[in-house]
Amino acid sequence: MAEQKKIATRDSFGRALVELGRQHKEIVVMDADLAGATRSGMFKKEFPDRFFDCGIAEGNMMSAAAGLSSMGLVPFVSTFAMFAAGRAFEQVRNGIGYPHLNVKICATHAGISVGADGATHQCCEDFALMRSIPGMTVLCPSDDVEARKLLAAAYELEGPVYLRFGRLGVPVFHDENAEITIGKGEILREGSDVALIATGILVPEAVKAAEKLAAAGIEARVINMATIKPLDEECVRQAAKDCGAILTVEEHNIIGGLGEAVCATVAETCPVPVCRIGVRDCFGHSAAAEELLAEHGLTAESIAAKAQQFVARKG
Amino acid sequence: MMEVQNLPELAVTVREDILRMTHAAGNGHPGGSLSATDYLVWLYNREMNVRPDEPCWEDRDRFVLSKGHVVPALYAVLAHKGYFPVEDLLTLRKPTSHLQGHPNMNDTPGIDMSSGSLGQGIGAAVGMAKGAKVLGKPLSVHVLLGDGECAEGEVWEAALYAAHYKLDNLCVAVDVNGLQIDGTTAEVMNTAPLDAKFAAFGFDAITVDGHDFAEIAKGFARFHENQGSGRPTVILMKTVKGKGVSFMENNPGWHGKAPNDEELAQGLRDLAAIRQQLKEG
Numbered sequence: 001m002a003e004q005k006k007i008a009t010r011d012s013f014g015r016a017l018v019e020l021g022r023q024h025k026e027i028v029v030m031d032a033d034l035a036g037a038t039r040s041g042m043f044k045k046e047f048p049d050r051f052f053d054c055g056i057a058e059g060n061m062m063s064a065a066a067g068l069s070s071m072g073l074v075p076f077v078s079t080f081a082m083f084a085a086g087r088a089f090e091q092v093r094n095g096i097g098y099p100h101l102n103v104k105i106c107a108t109h110a111g112i113s114v115g116a117d118g119a120t121h122q123c124c125e126d127f128a129l130m131r132s133i134p135g136m137t138v139l140c141p142s143d144d145v146e147a148r149k150l151l152a153a154a155y156e157l158e159g160p161v162y163l164r165f166g167r168l169g170v171p172v173f174h175d176e177n178a179e180i181t182i183g184k185g186e187i188l189r190e191g192s193d194v195a196l197i198a199t200g201i202l203v204p205e206a207v208k209a210a211e212k213l214a215a216a217g218i219e220a221r222v223i224n225m226a227t228i229k230p231l232d233e234e235c236v237r238q239a240a241k242d243c244g245a246i247l248t249v250e251e252h253n254i255i256g257g258l259g260e261a262v263c264a265t266v267a268e269t270c271p272v273p274v275c276r277i278g279v280r281d282c283f284g285h286s287a288a289a290e291e292l293l294a295e296h297g298l299t300a301e302s303i304a305a306k307a308q309q310f311v312a313r314k315g
Numbered sequence: 316m317m318e319v320q321n322l323p324e325l326a327v328t329v330r331e332d333i334l335r336m337t338h339a340a341g342n343g344h345p346g347g348s349l350s351a352t353d354y355l356v357w358l359y360n361r362e363m364n365v366r367p368d369e370p371c372w373e374d375r376d377r378f379v380l381s382k383g384h385v386v387p388a389l390y391a392v393l394a395h396k397g398y399f400p401v402e403d404l405l406t407l408r409k410p411t412s413h414l415q416g417h418p419n420m421n422d423t424p425g426i427d428m429s430s431g432s433l434g435q436g437i438g439a440a441v442g443m444a445k446g447a448k449v450l451g452k453p454l455s456v457h458v459l460l461g462d463g464e465c466a467e468g469e470v471w472e473a474a475l476y477a478a479h480y481k482l483d484n485l486c487v488a489v490d491v492n493g494l495q496i497d498g499t500t501a502e503v504m505n506t507a508p509l510d511a512k513f514a515a516f517g518f519d520a521i522t523v524d525g526h527d528f529a530e531i532a533k534g535f536a537r538f539h540e541n542q543g544s545g546r547p548t549v550i551l552m553k554t555v556k557g558k559g560v561s562f563m564e565n566n567p568g569w570h571g572k573a574p575n576d577e578e579l580a581q582g583l584r585d586l587a588a589i590r591q592q593l594k595e596g
Contacts, residue, residue: 028449052445052480060438060472067442070420070428071450072373075442091435091469099420099429 006169009201010108012147013165014039017076017106018046019148020155026072027155030065032058032079037167038108040078058083062091062105069101074155077103081110081164085126096160097133104154105130105162110140111251112284112292113168113201119283122292128256130162131229137182138228140164142203145174146226153182166251168289170201183227185235191219194311195239196303198249199225199258206249208300209307216304218311228258233265240270245314247275247307251298254278275310277303317360322528325395326356327590330559332391332404334582337573340408343416346569348388350492350525350554351459355392357531358457367397370424376454377443379428381436382461382490383417384571390414390423398425434467436460437487441476444485444547455538459488463495465506471516474547478517481545486538487518489549490525492556494567513549525552561585 021027021043028050035041035053044051054061058079065075077084084107085092096103107126114122130138137157141147147165154161174180185197189210198206203224210220221243223235239246246266248259259276266274279296293299297306317325329352337343359365363376380389387407394401399413406412413422417431428443430436440458447454460470477485489509497503506512510520521537523530534550541548556570557563560582574582 050449054476055472055479057469057472057475059435059469060441060476063435063438063469063473064442064445064476067379067428067439067444068446068449069442070377070439071443071446071452073446073449090432091438094429094432095435095439 004171004173006171007144008167008169009141009144009147009165010039010167012144013106013108013151014042016148016151017043020152021047021050024074024155027074027076028052028068030054030061030075030077032056032061032083034079038078038080038106040106058088059091062088063095065103066095066099066101069103075103076106078106078108080121081107081123081126082121085129085162086123089129093133097136100135100159102158103160105160106165107162108165109167110164111166111200112279112296112298113166113251113289115167115289115292116286118286122284124251124253124279125256126164127228127252127258131256131261135159136229137161139182139226140200140228141226142200142224143170143174144172145176145178146180149180150182150226153180157182164200166201168201171204173204173207180226183230183232185232186224186226187221188224189220189222191221192242193218193220194307195221195223195243195246196249196307197223197225197236197239197246197258197262199228200251202249202251202298205298205300205303209303212300212304213307216308218308220307225258228261231261231265233269236262236265237270240266240272245273245310247277247303247310249303250278252278253281255281273310273314275306277306319361319528322356322360323593324590325360326353327559327586327593328395329356329388329391331583331586333387334560334574334579336387336391336404336407338579339405340573342573343387343408344384344571345387345574346494346556346563347382347385347461347490347492349558349560349563350556351382351385351490352388352558353526353528354459354488354490354531354552355388357528359392359396362535363457364454367425370398374452374454377427377456379436379440379443379458380418380430381440381458382433382464383431383436386418389418393425399423433464434469437473438469440485441473441482444477444482445480447484448482455484455486457486457488459490461495462489462491462493462506462509463500463503465489465509466504474513474516474518477547482547483541483544485547486535487547487549489551490554491551492554494556494565494570496567496570498567509551517546518549519546520549520551522551522553525554526558559586559589
């Protein structure tokens with residue numbers, strides 16, 4: 001992959017939100033005193049009358065979003081992933097999920113790549129929490145283009161959606177005209193020796209890992225799985241069938257995330273060995289994002305090395 | 316709108332329904348349902364602008380039962396208002412019923428918001444009130460809390476929001492019956508004084524007798540006076556948990572327990588006596 005410009009998906013979110021706000025007057029935006037950091041502040045600047053700061057009170061923000069939604073407005077609610085999925089879990093579950101209200105939860109600063117703020121702010125549990133709510137769609141875009149297109153697609157989808165955005169600048173690898181569909185895995189590279197199913201900001205790392213593997217004579221299929229739920233089970237099944245071994249790659253605890261979702265599908269429909277690459281059930285600490293990603297084995301080098309060992313075991 | 320003089324008898328009917336419903340279900344929450352009855356009877360028959368034959372009418376006033384466990388009282392009030400057949404009431408909590416153990420907006424005509432997890436209903440209500448302002452709709456949003464429920468932090472998050480956004484179209488009511496599951500609110504977690512607390516949060520607080528329709532009327536009159544003031548209103552209703560049923564009154568044991576056959580019979584006798592008193596004037 002050639003050197004590309006980098007954009008944090010939270011910036012993409014902010015831009016796309018303003019664009020959607022222009023098109024759809026019923027969109028309102030809420031934040032909990034983090035509008036500058038989440039980039040919902042871009043919407044606030046453009047549409048001050050449709051932006052409601054809720055103060056540092058995330059639980060009430062989710063309940064109030066449910067109320068606004070019941071009035072026919074479409075709330076896009078933004079705060080850090082830790083507080084959207086973590087602090088306000090029960091308000092999301094009972095207030096938004098149970099009545100299946102049309103609220104879009106836009107969580108930024110997700111994953112270990114939040115960096116130096118440390119463990120309290122490194123949310124690696126949000127997929128697990130949000131996946132467990134019936135009817136919740138869970139999205140994790142990998143770059144600027146996908147983030148903007150998924151936000152627009154989330155608006156079109158009636159019902160609750162959780163979107164995960166990152167703080168770290170990441171390469172833009174999608175073409176502006178790329179077709180992005182909720183619920184569809186995107187095959188970025190063909191191969192049949194092993195499948196790398198990645199999500200979010202680690203997708204480019206998975207692509208680089210596949211290039212390294214190719215140099216070692218291993219052809220890896222790379223799948224960008226931006227929809228964590230509902231999972232593209234057909235895409236996973238086909239990968240299991242064609243490749244016989246799968247590695248999942250996510251910036252999330254290996255418990256409850258993409259890896260487990262893939263394991264469940266594979267175990268139930270086409271059993272093959274699966275290796276989950278992610279944060280291995282531990283808390284992070286303060287460090288630069290890149291240092292943390294390296295420490296947790298979330299780099300192209302680590303992914304390629306793990307894949308090589310895993311393929312050797314495939315037999 | 317129902318004549319005021321007919322409300323006491325409707326309240327007796329609703330209380331009879333509450334006993335029959337929880338008895339038939341074998342579980343449920345009669346105590347708080349009985350304390351909240353008079354407020355709900357007034358709300359739906361004197362206060363709210365609603366259309367039972369068009370429950371999703373966009374411009375209707377909204378109500379959120381934040382203390383969602385007392386939904387038997389609300390179901391009975393809705394049924395007598397014409398939202399669904401009164402016969403449905405005895406299906407409460409049954410597998411095929413549209414009357415869930417806590418309110419579900421997608422199941423039951425007339426329920427404006429699903430609720431039941433305490434502290435969250437008032438959050439939804441402030442969102443509705445804000446939404447009405449944004450949309451330029453002159454409707455009112457009502458929400459009923461319990462005094463025990465006021466220990467939930469979200470109640471005060473929502474109260475901040477209501478005052479901050481000047482939601483004078485929001486009328487919060489608190490069913491101050493002084494009891495919760497584990498005992499008196501004073502012993503378990505004292506939420507008093509609620510008038511001073513809500514006033515400090517920017518509300519106009521008025522305290523009334525929640526079993527006296529003339530007093531309840533005064534509470535809502537204050538809410539109407541506050542339109543245009545930018546201040547949300549809270550009506551603190553002093554009530555008796557288990558009101559109208561001799562052995563349930565002021566007894567925390569009847570928070571979440573259904574009457575058995577004998578208790579149902581006794582309760583209905585108590586209510587029949589109240590009905591008789593009303594007839595005799």
